[in-house]
Amino acid sequence: MITSDILSAILVSGIVLGSGYALMASGLSLVWTTLGIFNFAHGVLMTLGAYIAWTVSDAAGLNFGLGLAIAVSAAIMIGAGILIERVIVRPFYDHRDILLVTVMTTLAAMIFMQKGIQLIWGARLKQLAPIATGNVQIWQTTISAQEALIIVVAPLLLGALWLFLDRSRTGRGIRAVGQNPDAARLIGIDVSRLFIITFALSAVLAGLTGVLLGSIRLLTPEFGSEPLVKALIIVIFGGLGSLGGTVVAAYLMGLLEAALVFFVGIYWAPSMIFLLLILVLLIRPQGLLGKVVR
Amino acid sequence: MSNNTNALEIAGLRAGYDASDVLLGMSFHVGPTERVGLFGPNGHGKTTLLNTISRVIRPRAGDVRFMGEPIDQLAPQKIVARGLIHVPQANRLFPDMQIMETLELAAFTPRAREELKTNLDYVLNLFPRLAERRRQQCKTLSGGERQMLSIGAGLMCAPRMLMLDEPTLGLSPKLKDELAEAISEISSRGIPLLLVEQDIAFILSLVDRMYLVDHGEIRREINRSGELDHQEIMDMYFGSEGA
Numbered sequence: 001m002i003t004s005d006i007l008s009a010i011l012v013s014g015i016v017l018g019s020g021y022a023l024m025a026s027g028l029s030l031v032w033t034t035l036g037i038f039n040f041a042h043g044v045l046m047t048l049g050a051y052i053a054w055t056v057s058d059a060a061g062l063n064f065g066l067g068l069a070i071a072v073s074a075a076i077m078i079g080a081g082i083l084i085e086r087v088i089v090r091p092f093y094d095h096r097d098i099l100l101v102t103v104m105t106t107l108a109a110m111i112f113m114q115k116g117i118q119l120i121w122g123a124r125l126k127q128l129a130p131i132a133t134g135n136v137q138i139w140q141t142t143i144s145a146q147e148a149l150i151i152v153v154a155p156l157l158l159g160a161l162w163l164f165l166d167r168s169r170t171g172r173g174i175r176a177v178g179q180n181p182d183a184a185r186l187i188g189i190d191v192s193r194l195f196i197i198t199f200a201l202s203a204v205l206a207g208l209t210g211v212l213l214g215s216i217r218l219l220t221p222e223f224g225s226e227p228l229v230k231a232l233i234i235v236i237f238g239g240l241g242s243l244g245g246t247v248v249a250a251y252l253m254g255l256l257e258a259a260l261v262f263f264v265g266i267y268w269a270p271s272m273i274f275l276l277l278i279l280v281l282l283i284r285p286q287g288l289l290g291k292v293v294r
Numbered sequence: 295m296s297n298n299t300n301a302l303e304i305a306g307l308r309a310g311y312d313a314s315d316v317l318l319g320m321s322f323h324v325g326p327t328e329r330v331g332l333f334g335p336n337g338h339g340k341t342t343l344l345n346t347i348s349r350v351i352r353p354r355a356g357d358v359r360f361m362g363e364p365i366d367q368l369a370p371q372k373i374v375a376r377g378l379i380h381v382p383q384a385n386r387l388f389p390d391m392q393i394m395e396t397l398e399l400a401a402f403t404p405r406a407r408e409e410l411k412t413n414l415d416y417v418l419n420l421f422p423r424l425a426e427r428r429r430q431q432c433k434t435l436s437g438g439e440r441q442m443l444s445i446g447a448g449l450m451c452a453p454r455m456l457m458l459d460e461p462t463l464g465l466s467p468k469l470k471d472e473l474a475e476a477i478s479e480i481s482s483r484g485i486p487l488l489l490v491e492q493d494i495a496f497i498l499s500l501v502d503r504m505y506l507v508d509h510g511e512i513r514r515e516i517n518r519s520g521e522l523d524h525q526e527i528m529d530m531y532f533g534s535e536g537a
Contacts, residue, residue: 169402175390175391179390180389186385187402187448187450188375189402
């Protein structure tokens with residue numbers, strides 16, 4: 001019997017989960033639609049962003065407060081995104097199996113960075129101070145103010161991303177490059193510059209996700225691993241090549257996970273999600289909202 | 295840059311894909327306001343030639359000069375910024391973008407942005423059909439509309455010279471006439487033109503001079519196209535096949 005308080009708990013926790021997934025997956029999806037590769041280092045970028053913010057803000061670190069922490073973290077993420085594009089993706093643009101080769105190079109980067117984070121920050125668990133403190137009641141469920149903040153911030157960031165891609169010249173250029181790089185070159189677009197901007201933007205999104213989730217979850221060098229897997233599923237589930245599909249899929253996935261945790265328990269919920277993904281792909285090979293491949 | 299500098303000068307251009315050369319040392323030129331045609335069988339290097347000039351692929355040897363300055367080492371976007379615009383064959387442009395969005399985006403370089411308003415008015419006047427369908431997505435356009443949009447996007451780049459690759463590919467005779475009229479209107483503004491075509495009547499109606507391309511080389515220069523009739527060119531075309 002589902003009572004209204006159970007429904008409320010499922011909906012609210014589903015939306016909190018979905019908000020984090022949407023932020024995480026949109027960065028991954030952006031790189032996929034623009035460059036046609038999956039960046040497996042996307043999760044560890046999230047981890048790195050959170051650790052940097054921790055070092056800048058925590059009393060055990062530099063103790064500069066969260067505002068500066070977020071700014072420093074975002075700035076370093078821009079650099080990290082550019083570095084990844086330059087060092088492990090760019091050399092393979094002309095490779096005929098770029099998708100597979102970059103699976104390998106970005107996986108390697110992921111492992112390398114995880115070990116690097118462990119070396120720098122150690123294995124001890126850390127946690128960011130929440131940006132918002134206290135509790136908030138939504139419908140019949142009480143959540144932390146930080147979780148409520150995530151619910152609000154995620155759509156704002158995604159809306160800003162959409163505006164950027166839809167309205168700005170650079171954003172439109174990024175979409176054009178994703179749809180037809182040769183035609184983009186022939187109207188004077190510097191394709192490799194936009195690849196770099198795309199990677200930097202995606203890394204900043206990952207870092208911000210890390211900062212937002214870093215006060216709800218505990219920081220470990222593997223902090224970003226599970227979100228990466230979820231984000232991958234979401235990008236495929238939502239339909240490859242559709243940022244809108246990714247965002248819708250992220251919220252659906254959050255709600256689904258919340259419901260599954262309630263009905264089948266936390267032990268089986270992850271496997272059930274994969275099962276449902278396979279079913280969706282059997283019925284709709286192009287993904288939930290994806291278009292038939294051109 | 296004096297007035298009699300050639301718009302385009304190609305010397306000894308070699309290029310190709312992987313291990314094979316497609317262009318085996320091509321040389322030709324396009325005069326300051328000249329309209330030049332490239333004619334020849336499929337698969338003999340005409341498209342590769344345009345791709346090499348706009349540097350979608352890299353030349354292996356030879357020189358390309360645009361308005362007197364070497365451009366063969368420039369990145370594609372730098373070549374576009376200088377005003378040498380390549381409208382590629384069967385360009386499907388950006389499938390999920392709308393017509394107006396595409397035209398506005400095509401004015402991407404700073405110089406093109408300055409002329410955005412003027413050029414947009416010009417394009418929409420030249421191709422009223424694009425004006426009627428401004429919110430339509432590229433992927434839903436017919437072949438003729440797509441070709442108009444493709445040329446329109448080229449015009450939005452603020453061209454100082456246009457290179458068109460088979461603009462009539464797959465179009466009906468009626469649409470070909472419409473397109474020929476538009477292209478002749480464009481070149482009447484003094485924009486030099488390099489036109490690749492298979493349709494002899496179409497090319498003859500538009501160019502001052504043409505080159506016959508065969509096996510990656512310029513086989514023949516045909517001056518004063520008005521004196522050549524259709525049959526002569528057909529003979530040359532098929533005669534060179536056996537050579």
